Amino acid sequence: MSVVGTLEGASSKPSAAGSIRRRLGPRLYGVLLIAAILLFWEVSSRLGWIVSAYWPPVTKILWAAISQLGGGDILVSLAATLRRALTGYAIGSVLGIALGILLGKSKVLRIALLPLIEIVRPIPTPAVIPPLILFLGVDDALKIFAISLATFFPVFTNTFAGVATVDDTLIQTARTFRTSWARTLLRVVLPATLPAIAAGLRTATSLALVVAVVSEMVAGSSGIGYYLVEMQYALRPDLMYAAVMYLAITGYAVNRLFLVLEARLIPWMGKT
Amino acid sequence: MFVVARGIVCALLIVCSVPCRAAEPATLRVSVIPTSVLAPLYAGIKYGYFKEEGLNIDLAPTAGGAIGIPGLVGGSYDIAFSNNVSALSAVAQGIDVQLLAPFPEGAADETAVIARKGEGIKTGRDLAGKTVAVNTNRNVIWLYVREWIRKTGGDPAQVTFREVAFPQMIDALKQKQIDAAFQINVFVIAAGKDPALEIVSFPYREVQPKVQPSQFLATRKFIEGNKDKVARFLKALKRGNEWFDAHIGKDELFSLVAEFTKLPEAVVREMKFQPVAKKVDADELEKTRDLMKREGLLKADVDVKKMIYAE
Amino acid sequence: MSERLGFDHVTKIFEAPGSDTGFVAFDDITLEASPSEFLAIVGPSGCGKSTLLKMAAGLMPPTRGRVLLDGKPVFDPPPGVVYLFQQYAKSLFAWRTVIDNVMFPLEAAPRSQRNELREKCRDYLKQVGLSGFEDSYPWQLSGGMQQRVAIARALAADPQVLLLDEPFSAVDALTRMELQSLVLQLWERRKFTAILVTHDVEEAIFLADRVAVLGAKPTALKEIIDVGLPRPRDQLTTREDPRFLKLRHHLTSLLLARNPAHVAAV
Incomplete structure (x- = not known):
């Protein structure tokens, strides 16, 4: 702050513009870039640089988005998507953490389960949705399974790798205090792995959201994914983009929330 | 992707019998897609015809028809909206589905090949070396556009087919990623208004004017276990059909369609509505089957008559 | 002993x-x-x-x-038998406060004794000169102080x-x-x-x-x-x-x- 003061030279009171610049700081450029892109979008649509029924002006999208705030289909759809994403995310995360730690610590389990996991891992989740319909139907079971699967891998991989990097001294410390195996896992390995787990969990949030939407597009009766397709067929690109916008805001908010929680709950992250 | 998926689904079906989800009494779960031809069903719901038969219709809208049959087999749906090609493939692969009821006629007048104006694409012959968009490879749209190309002097082997979702076809066309597209009613209307585009042809008219692309279907297993419910469904649907036929060109129908498709009513008013077909037509289905055989879409022969449900 | x-x-x-x-x-x-x-x-x-x-x-x-x-x-x-490691930073639990680190060896004890044991741990911290740092995290302390935490924890285990x-x-x-x-x-x-x-x-x-x-x-x-x-x-x-x-x-x-x-x- 003092540096800015010096740069402003003789003026003892910083100008209003200066104070805004300081508050926004380096974010200013990011905000400006987004504003410029949106402006280009608006102009390109209004002046007919891009002619397509699926390229409405931004203001029209914003208007559609605002008009939905009073309780439109988008919010209802978003709630349905979030409910699925959250359920699948919870299941996938718990399994990913549990298996990541168990496999990280048990050679027997590693030999038994790792090949299977490695084979399933590269399969893109959307590709398994159609054949899974036979077993899981087209409803929530299918979607939540797909979301869990998509969530599982980053969480598992990060946890598994995190367990491997837990320092041996920490484990030996627990051993010298005659701590049981289960207690060592729960009280030492798990918290020591938490920063790695958190990284996996954060990656998984966006994946869970994406797979929720994709699964709704393939086999949806509700949710944002279904809404997007429905609006395309209903020739309402403004509502479609408005839904995309709500989705983007949700994704951004979830990520921010995650970072805040991370700082709160894992203050030792990056400190060991 | 879905063709492969269907193959897997069918293979699995033969190996293991899948338990059907027990439907609640008097409730039928019907898969639907947002298309205007479903108007009779929606009319039946709106005017209480199903309720009067003691049926509760649980609509399961999906974005595309591709999951109709897998969903039916998996027990997610009791009755599905599906197209003739998917139904024939399913039967050929050992899935015992029955066509329950037909839809409004007039598919031939609504589904068109569109292209950029002024590039001289008029027939299949003009498409040699060009790219044509279809919604799904090796399915109904693909099958008929190939036959249309053949009938109008072209060779489908010289045409590249690309999968593009219906709503994206017009943009793809204008950006010259494709040269023509086989498109459904809503977008045919939009293309007709676009100064850069033109309607080339209505392929069904030239290939098979009375084609019945869509039907309601159910598995034989379900039908046999729920004879009474199916009969009541068909009875109520018939009343829906009658309502539909009686309201063609009337405001009630336009607003009904606008309601469930979420389309602007102005667009709906431009659609062409024709009466519901009297029955699932075996002859038309045989024509479709023969086309499929020729394109190698059927691995086994199908007795079309046995596919059609008779009360 | x-x-x-x-x-x-x-x-x-x-x-x-x-x-x-x-x-x-x-x-x-x-x-x-x-x-x-x-x-x-x-x-x-x-x-x-x-x-x-x-x-x-x-x-x-x-x-x-x-x-x-x-x-x-x-x-x-x-x-x-208690072990005091050379790498004290790696031996301390970063997610626990200083007092909770010292409590670690005592956590198998019944719940009813917890408060009493906690007081004992405060005393161990006092003995190593870390009164007032109970609620800090190890990574907030200097190297010497971290080793003192490890020593206090060793004392808590009642070493023979x-x-x-x-x-x-x-x-x-x-x-x-x-x-x-x-x-x-x-x-x-x-x-x-x-x-x-x-x-x-x-x-x-x-x-x-x-x-x-x-x-x-x-x-x-x-x-x-x-x-x-x-x-x-x-x-x-x-x-x-x-x-x-x-x-x-x-x-x-x-x-x-x-x-x-x-x-x-x-």
Whole structure:
């Protein structure tokens, strides 16, 4: 702050513009870039640089988005998507953490389960949705399974790798205090792995959201994914983009929330 | 992707019998897609015809028809909206589905090949070396556009087919990623208004004017276990059909369609509505089957008559 | 309360890939710390002093021979034997506050005793001079303070034998002296058996009753020296004692592998 003061030279009171610049700081450029892109979008649509029924002006999208705030289909759809994403995310995360730690610590389990996991891992989740319909139907079971699967891998991989990097001294410390195996896992390995787990969990949030939407597009009766397709067929690109916008805001908010929680709950992250 | 998926689904079906989800009494779960031809069903719901038969219709809208049959087999749906090609493939692969009821006629007048104006694409012959968009490879749209190309002097082997979702076809066309597209009613209307585009042809008219692309279907297993419910469904649907036929060109129908498709009513008013077909037509289905055989879409022969449900 | 800890003909061979014989870390070491004795083990870097201590803690089995705690062979970490690691930062639980780190060894105790034990832990922290830092996290403290937390945690485990694995090598010289005095003070008060492994000859003399000198590879016991300096010891006066200097000379030349007798005679 003092540096800015010096740069402003003789003026003892910083100008209003200066104070805004300081508050926004380096974010200013990011905000400006987004504003410029949106402006280009608006102009390109209004002046007919891009002619397509699926390229409405931004203001029209914003208007559609605002008009939905009073309780439109988008919010209802978003709630349905979030409910699925959250359920699948919870299941996938718990399994990913549990298996990541168990496999990280048990050679027997590693030999038994790792090949299977490695084979399933590269399969893109959307590709398994159609054949899974036979077993899981087209409803929530299918979607939540797909979301869990998509969530599982980053969480598992990060946890598994995190367990491997837990320092041996920490484990030996627990051993010298005659701590049981289960207690060592729960009280030492798990918290020591938490920063790695958190990284996996954060990656998984966006994946869970994406797979929720994709699964709704393939086999949806509700949710944002279904809404997007429905609006395309209903020739309402403004509502479609408005839904995309709500989705983007949700994704951004979830990520921010995650970072805040991370700082709160894992203050030792990056400190060991 | 879905063709492969269907193959897997069918293979699995033969190996293991899948338990059907027990439907609640008097409730039928019907898969639907947002298309205007479903108007009779929606009319039946709106005017209480199903309720009067003691049926509760649980609509399961999906974005595309591709999951109709897998969903039916998996027990997610009791009755599905599906197209003739998917139904024939399913039967050929050992899935015992029955066509329950037909839809409004007039598919031939609504589904068109569109292209950029002024590039001289008029027939299949003009498409040699060009790219044509279809919604799904090796399915109904693909099958008929190939036959249309053949009938109008072209060779489908010289045409590249690309999968593009219906709503994206017009943009793809204008950006010259494709040269023509086989498109459904809503977008045919939009293309007709676009100064850069033109309607080339209505392929069904030239290939098979009375084609019945869509039907309601159910598995034989379900039908046999729920004879009474199916009969009541068909009875109520018939009343829906009658309502539909009686309201063609009337405001009630336009607003009904606008309601469930979420389309602007102005667009709906431009659609062409024709009466519901009297029955699932075996002859038309045989024509479709023969086309499929020729394109190698059927691995086994199908007795079309046995596919059609008779009360 | 203290116990006798001894190495009985202990040999440790590490399997080396591509070698049939393996790498011999120690050969036939016999050494014993009496109850309440402060024993130091010095040796050149890389002679495997830490391995010896890890075997004593039951963290690693010897290849041949036995580790005996009050005459009973040690297999797993026995109760009452506490290990103080050189890498204190890696030994502390970063996600626990200072007080919760100290509480760790006591958490198997019934819930009803928790409050009482917590008070005890506060007292241990007071004993190591960390009152007021109970609710800090280890990574918020300096290196010397972190090792103090580790020491307080060791006290909480009520050690009969305290194993010190170069515990002061990673801190600055002044802090090292402070920590040495602290350990000495606590040892005098609690009278546990202490075994210190170090490469710092002065540290060994300053702290220990006896100093065992290990030779180079394969490591074997070279000599055991009685320190015999009076207690309580003091960082200034003890280190200036001529006997201290003489011992330092002797041990250093042993480690440098010169002829100690000759030099001592000069």
